[in-house]
Amino acid sequence: MKNTSPRAVCLVSGGMDSAVTLAEAQAAGFEPFALSFRYGQRHAIELAAAKRVTAAAGVRDHRIVDLDLSVLGGSALTADIEVPKDRAFEGDGADGVPVTYVPARNTVFLSVALGWAEILGATHIFIGVNAVDYSGYPDCRPEFIEAFENLANLATAAATEHGVKFQIEAPLLHSTKAAIVRRAVELGVDLGLTHTCYDPLVEPGPTPTVAKACGRCDACVLRLQGFAEAGATDPIPYAETNEA
């Protein structure tokens, strides 16, 4: 049976925020087409989580685009820089931008999503950016999302020739981590399938799997605070946490 729901491209990283964003797209009545990137990150393990998340959500079409940004260097997540641990997230670098920031990453991801949306005849693109916890990332801010939407409606034949109006949907833009955890529970998203840690303990073997999250990197700290504030228990195992 052909799905007659309007289509949406959903960026899925394997993390909590994009898993909940995907569920929001479905709750809003869209048929989601999931898009992930193999972008030279150290933890290809994120892609395994992205696949678990889309499979659990019943996504029909999940594409993974190869985009090796490591050739450009410049970030702890793609280059060989040590991931910082045990510190407050705010006021991170001298300038407030975390060293884990990947230059122009969301711009690149949204651009590819836009190209796919045009091919699919989709008008909505969902992205799990969050301006509350990630205030240090310029490409997680509302002004950025608005500027990209403006660009999308000038960049594509669909928009300039066919009157299509692209919309960038960032349903978690103003949500706290605790609100995201609560929303996951409401929407039935299994956060045990998601991966967050920047520096996980990986089980060796032919298919590397995460044994435990570190519990100490910025991403783990934010995630654990979110669960604590929501009064929920994170289903994934941790090596150690500040609470322990």
Next chain:
Amino acid sequence: MKNTSPRAVCLVSGGMDSAVTLAEAQAAGFEPFALSFRYGQRHAIELAAAKRVTAAAGVRDHRIVDLDLSVLGGSALTADIEVPKDRAFEGDGADGVPVTYVPARNTVFLSVALGWAEILGATHIFIGVNAVDYSGYPDCRPEFIEAFENLANLATAAATEHGVKFQIEAPLLHSTKAAIVRRAVELGVDLGLTHTCYDPLVEPGPTPTVAKACGRCDACVLRLQGFAEAGATDPIPYAETNEA
């Protein structure tokens, strides 16, 4: 000796327009950092041309980013659709957008260029788009370039935290193909190193090289018209041309 010129990222495709744009960046006093993409196109031969162009220009750093957009399908240049021949370029598809249009390609390329510019401390990004001959491509229009520049200054930590003002430079935006040929001659760009044809005759062998351009695809027709109008002779060999 350290180069103290301001840095610019220059998108180099291997074609005429980007070769002249690179020379314009150098003429304007920038040290160019060249960026090309291996994006699942059928003609990886373009990258060989890009390397010839940057080597001839004395570019110190030329990076090639792997970005396989063919997984998304949707264009004659990346998917298995026949390249159209022997027709007027204008009024191409029913809607004026050529079937060789790759959705959101320039948006993606500029986004990656922006990320690299941020890493390099470059404030200028040069792109060889042209709104005269490629009027059917939405992402070759001045409004698109302006919208991307606006986005760039919201998307990056360099802009939002350090007051950097990114500028997207498209020096050939309003040039005819004939004007581009004349400018190449003025700047000493060897257009014999460039590759334009969508459907070249390729010499088999371990390193595939172009024996002849087809002379009949949209890109060849535009190129040949440009040389004819400039009163110049194209140094590359053709299989056949309408003039023959």
